[in-house]
Amino acid sequence: MSVLRVLTAAFAIASGIIVLLGYFLPVPTLMQLRSLLTDWAIILAGTAVLVGILNLVAVQMEKVRTGQKSGIYGALLVLALIVTFGFGLLLGPDDPLIQWTVDAIIVPVEASLMSLLTVTLIYASIRLLRRRADVMSVLFLLVALLFLSAVLFTAFSPALGDGLMDLVGMFSRGGTRGLLLGIALGTLLTGMRVLFGIDRPYGGN
Amino acid sequence: MADIRCPNCGKNNPDFLDACQFCGTSLESESSLRIGESPKKIRTSELEPILPQWLKEVRQQNRETTEEEAAEAATQPQVRKDEAPDLLSGLFQAETSEEEEIPDWLSAISPLRESSPVSKKESPADFFAQFEKASEPAPEETAEREDSSGMEETQEPVQEDWFSQILPQSETLFQEAPGEEAKFGAAVAPFEAEPPTSSEAEDLSWLRELEAFAKQVEQPVTEASVAEPSAPQEDLDWLKNLAEASGVQQETSATPPSAEEDLSWLDKLGSVPEPPVESATESSPPVSPFTRRTGPLAGIEDNVMPDWLKSALEETSKPSPSAPSLDWLNLQEETKSQEDVQVSRPVDESLDLSQGEPASAKLEAFSAESKTPPFTGPDVDSLFNIELPDWLSQTGESVAETPESTQTAEVLTPVELPSWVQAMRPVETVLESSLAAEAEQIVEKEGPLAGFRNVIPLAPIGSSRRPKPISLKLQATEEQQAGAALLERLIAGETVPQAIKAVPFLTSQRMLRLALTAIFLLVLGAVLGVGSRLLPVSALFPVHLTGISNVVASIPENSPVLVVIDYEPSLAGEMEAAAGPLLDQMALARHPIFTFLSTSPNGTALAERLMRNIGINKPIPDGLGYQLGTNYFNIGYLPGGSAGVLGFLEDVRGVMPWAQVADFSNFAAVVLLTDHPESGRVWVEQLEWLKQNRPSLANQPLLVVASAQAGPLMQPYVSAGQVEGMISGISDAARYEFVNSSRPGIVRAYWDAFGAGLMMAIVLITMGGFWNLIAGFRARGAEEEQG
Numbered sequence: 006m007s008v009l010r011v012l013t014a015a016f017a018i019a020s021g022i023i024v025l026l027g028y029f030l031p032v033p034t035l036m037q038l039r040s041l042l043t044d045w046a047i048i049l050a051g052t053a054v055l056v057g058i059l060n061l062v063a064v065q066m067e068k069v070r071t072g073q074k075s076g077i078y079g080a081l082l083v084l085a086l087i088v089t090f091g092f093g094l095l096l097g098p099d100d101p102l103i104q105w106t107v108d109a110i111i112v113p114v115e116a117s118l119m120s121l122l123t124v125t126l127i128y129a130s131i132r133l134l135r136r137r138a139d140v141m142s143v144l145f146l147l148v149a150l151l152f153l154s155a156v157l158f159t160a161f162s163p164a165l166g167d168g169l170m171d172l173v174g175m176f177s178r179g180g181t182r183g184l185l186l187g188i189a190l191g192t193l194l195t196g197m198r199v200l201f202g203i204d205r206p207y208g209g210n
Numbered sequence: 211m212a213d214i215r216c217p218n219c220g221k222n223n224p225d226f227l228d229a230c231q232f233c234g235t236s237l238e239s240e241s242s243l244r245i246g247e248s249p250k251k252i253r254t255s256e257l258e259p260i261l262p263q264w265l266k267e268v269r270q271q272n273r274e275t276t277e278e279e280a281a282e283a284a285t286q287p288q289v290r291k292d293e294a295p296d297l298l299s300g301l302f303q304a305e306t307s308e309e310e311e312i313p314d315w316l317s318a319i320s321p322l323r324e325s326s327p328v329s330k331k332e333s334p335a336d337f338f339a340q341f342e343k344a345s346e347p348a349p350e351e352t353a354e355r356e357d358s359s360g361m362e363e364t365q366e367p368v369q370e371d372w373f374s375q376i377l378p379q380s381e382t383l384f385q386e387a388p389g390e391e392a393k394f395g396a397a398v399a400p401f402e403a404e405p406p407t408s409s410e411a412e413d414l415s416w417l418r419e420l421e422a423f424a425k426q427v428e429q430p431v432t433e434a435s436v437a438e439p440s441a442p443q444e445d446l447d448w449l450k451n452l453a454e455a456s457g458v459q460q461e462t463s464a465t466p467p468s469a470e471e472d473l474s475w476l477d478k479l480g481s482v483p484e485p486p487v488e489s490a491t492e493s494s495p496p497v498s499p500f501t502r503r504t505g506p507l508a509g510i511e512d513n514v515m516p517d518w519l520k521s522a523l524e525e526t527s528k529p530s531p532s533a534p535s536l537d538w539l540n541l542q543e544e545t546k547s548q549e550d551v552q553v554s555r556p557v558d559e560s561l562d563l564s565q566g567e568p569a570s571a572k573l574e575a576f577s578a579e580s581k582t583p584p585f586t587g588p589d590v591d592s593l594f595n596i597e598l599p600d601w602l603s604q605t606g607e608s609v610a611e612t613p614e615s616t617q618t619a620e621v622l623t624p625v626e627l628p629s630w631v632q633a634m635r636p637v638e639t640v641l642e643s644s645l646a647a648e649a650e651q652i653v654e655k656e657g658p659l660a661g662f663r664n665v666i667p668l669a670p671i672g673s674s675r676r677p678k679p680i681s682l683k684l685q686a687t688e689e690q691q692a693g694a695a696l697l698e699r700l701i702a703g704e705t706v707p708q709a710i711k712a713v714p715f716l717t718s719q720r721m722l723r724l725a726l727t728a729i730f731l732l733v734l735g736a737v738l739g740v741g742s743r744l745l746p747v748s749a750l751f752p753v754h755l756t757g758i759s760n761v762v763a764s765i766p767e768n769s770p771v772l773v774v775i776d777y778e779p780s781l782a783g784e785m786e787a788a789a790g791p792l793l794d795q796m797a798l799a800r801h802p803i804f805t806f807l808s809t810s811p812n813g814t815a816l817a818e819r820l821m822r823n824i825g826i827n828k829p830i831p832d833g834l835g836y837q838l839g840t841n842y843f844n845i846g847y848l849p850g851g852s853a854g855v856l857g858f859l860e861d862v863r864g865v866m867p868w869a870q871v872a873d874f875s876n877f878a879a880v881v882l883l884t885d886h887p888e889s890g891r892v893w894v895e896q897l898e899w900l901k902q903n904r905p906s907l908a909n910q911p912l913l914v915v916a917s918a919q920a921g922p923l924m925q926p927y928v929s930a931g932q933v934e935g936m937i938s939g940i941s942d943a944a945r946y947e948f949v950n951s952s953r954p955g956i957v958r959a960y961w962d963a964f965g966a967g968l969m970m971a972i973v974l975i976t977m978g979g980f981w982n983l984i985a986g987f988r989a990r991g992a993e994e995e996q997g
Contacts, residue, residue, distance in 0.1 A: 040857070043853050043857045044865075047850035047854045050849040051849040098815045098818055099844065104815065104819060111779045112783075112819070114779075115779040116780050116782070116783060131975070131979075153968070153972040153975070157965075157968055159941055162746075163750065185923070
């Protein structure tokens with residue numbers, strides 16, 4: 006096991022270093038190696054999707070086999086998956102039947118869930134304001150009212166709405182830039198930790 | 211688990227085996243002594259002749275050293291060794307302690323106490339030299355020593371009286387055994403002709419002489435051993451001393467004055483031709499007070515003995531603690547002697563002094579008929595040679611429990627104690643309990659507990675000592691029982707099925723929710739159904755919208771444009787409405803060939819839906835008549851995240867073989883439709899790096915259509931110039947559509963409904979907040995009124 010751990014760590018670090026050097030050094034060999042490793046990653050990622058689908062089917066079939074309470078839903082899910090996969094593979098994504106499936110099932114269901122999530126978040130924020138009335142809650146209430154007013158005025162009074170959006174956007178843009186910088190630094194640090202073997206997300210603990 | 215090494219084969223065996231599992235040899239150690247077994251005597255004298263010379267010399271030196279130590283130990287008071295009564299041992303301990311103060315009455319009791327400091331001041335060499343002098347019959351020196359010793363001064367009259375009478379009696383003992391003495395004389399006859407030699411010569415030759423002698427007198431000695439079993443070594447000490455002090459002492463002129471004195475007494479015995487009785491009776495040399503002479507006291511007349519010695523010589527009804535051990539040892543010796551007679555063991559073994567049995571069996575012939583008791587505690591009293599106080603002498607008598615002792619014991623007159631003292635002392639109770647405890651102590655005789663006292667209590671099973679049974683019935687008070695009854699009623703009430711209360715179908719909360727839902731559905735449905743265009747659209751372009759029209763205008767005719775579908779079906783309505791004006795304007799103005807690439811698994815199906823909803827693939831005049839496979843291509847799903855994006859940017863057909871273009875630079879523009887800030891950031895970053903490394907991509911525009919929630923996170927890339935233009939949400943799409951005079955798209959239809967819905971939401975939230983505020987004030991007012 007220790008040998009396998011060392012091998013996986015060495016392979017991961019070497020791959021990262023090759024790809025990183027391929028970005029910065031215009032060496033044809035490094036670039037070819039980087040392209041080769043990238044192709045391997047794409048293939049593995051595509052395979053991972055299929056593996057995920059198979060795992061989903063296996064879990065649901067296990068529920069059906071053991072007669073669990075939600076087994077019927079699992080069976081329905083597996084059946085729909087097989088039918089959709091078969092029709093999409095045979096007919097293609099532009100077939101009217103597949104398009105009907107998307108328009109009648111996938112998009113409405115997901116849109117309903119998203120709408121429900123939105124309403125739930127609004128309701129939770131209102132309850133939070135009722136339970137805890139401190140400075141942060143007052144600030145959140147002020148920002149929410151300002152945002153709603155800007156949107157409202159954008160619809161009814163574009164000039165006033167644009168002024169409010171610029172005012173709100175000034176803070177949001179600053180916060181967004183800081184957030185992106187933090188993401189970039191975090192990504193850089195994570196990459197360095199993987200390259201140095203400190204973090205081993207590939208299971209080489 | 212411990213292993214036992216086989217003495218025969220040398221292999222290890224488990225400790226629970228009795229015999230070796232390899233050779234069958236018994237693994238039990240011969241030297242181990244178990245409970246219930248008597249010790250076996252092992253004779254190592256058989257190995258003596260085969261020892262090398264150097265080992266014999268070493269052993270001889272050890273013997274000499276041992277004998278010196280034995281002689282030194284013999285001069286010490288033997289109170290502890292002989293298990294004296296506790297009172298005497300306590301006196302001895304008090305004597306040895308230098309720190310403690312000695313009371314006057316105790317110092318007057320023991321003359322040894324006065325002489326002990328003197329002996330402590332002397333060096334060990336002087337101490338032994340004193341004994342050597344004491345062994346010589348020099349009356350002058352003895353008198354001088356007696357002068358220097360206070361002990362001798364104080365006890366001189368008593369000692370001269372009774373001890374001078376003891377010695378003739380002891381010599382008489384030897385005369386009373388003429389037969390045994392004759393045997394002994396015959397046994398020691400070969401030693402008579404040999405003159406005394408020096409100590410070194412004697413050490414080397416005495417064993418050979420004994421061997422020669424044993425060959426001659428084997429049979430007589432065997433008979434002697436049969437007549438009298440060998441006694442313990444302790445019993446012979448006094449005999450050796452007596453031999454020195456009596457007739458044998460008269461022949462000590464030739465005795466070498468060395469440390470071999472203890473070994474030479476046997477030679478002297480052999481050199482005595484006539485019985486020592488006569489010389490002993492004629493002159494009784496003074497005896498050193500440190501010499502042990504505790505043996506033949508039984509034959510002494512009572513009138514010459516002190517009272518305390520009489521009581522000591524009286525046979526006690528209760529044997530001393532040391533008596534049992536000596537009895538079994540005597541019995542063992544007797545058995546062993548009988549066995550020796552049967553097998554006719556060689557004499558040299560019996561006479562072997564190195565084995566701790568220095569002719570003891572033979573010398574026992576002298577005291578065959580006057581068998582002395584073993585060396586017991588009362589004999590130790592002779593060492594003190596003092597007159598013990600009455601209370602101390604009474605102790606020994608009380609132990610004897612003889613009628614004489616009861617007659618001589620003083621009767622303590624009861625003292626009249628105060629009444630409160632009598633009431634306080636629980637003498638009778640303590641005595642009864644202590645006597646009962648002693649009586650109950652039973653010694654285990656068998657099994658692994660053999661030798662332990664009072665291991666198993668005498669109380670029979672079921673007696674009063676057995677713990678009383680405790681009732682298992684709970685002793686609860688009335689209050690506790692009342693509480694338990696209440697708990698039982700509560701539990702019983704929970705188990706009783708209760709009728710479900712009829713809940714009114716319409717409650718206030720449910721009515722409120724239904725009312726709100728109805729309002730939203732009715733208003734928004736009406737707005738969408740009517741197709742209202744009442745709400746105004748701002749003509750002012752934000753900064754991120756200003757460059758989109760120029761990019762669209764710069765796209766060549768019928769050039770391929772890459773459209774990346776990177777959103778989920780849940781946001782398809784917003785994204786389609788936001789992307790519609792841009793794609794419609796582009797298709798209407800430049801007739802590009804769209805290539806749809808999806809980075810979402812559902813994106814492939816969403817691409818076709820997008821083209822249908824924005825009306826591009828509809829036939830003319832409702833649409834622009836775009837045909838799949840001719841005017842637009844759906845190349846499918848691109849997996850791999852950032853790696854997939856990088857691979858596609860570097861090699862389009864290598865990753866997506868169905869792509870219409872061979873190189874990414876062939877795309878005139880890239881339109882990214884995303885609702886995820888992370889995926890949008892990946893496309894921006896990878897494409898920017900490719901633009902920096904490929905000059906052909908430097909002028910390739912990137913347009914982003916983002917959802918309202920992803921727009922703020924993509925805004926910095928727009929501000930940095932990495933993205934030429936961005937449409938964020940329905941609001942920007944409506945403006946873009948309005949400014950560019952595009953065909954009436956779905957975004958305009960959504961705009962009124964979007965505005966109406968936002969207005970209703972804001973109003974309702976505000977109203978709800980005020981209602982809660984008013985309700986709170988009312989509740990507080992009610993609480994204040996109630997006090």
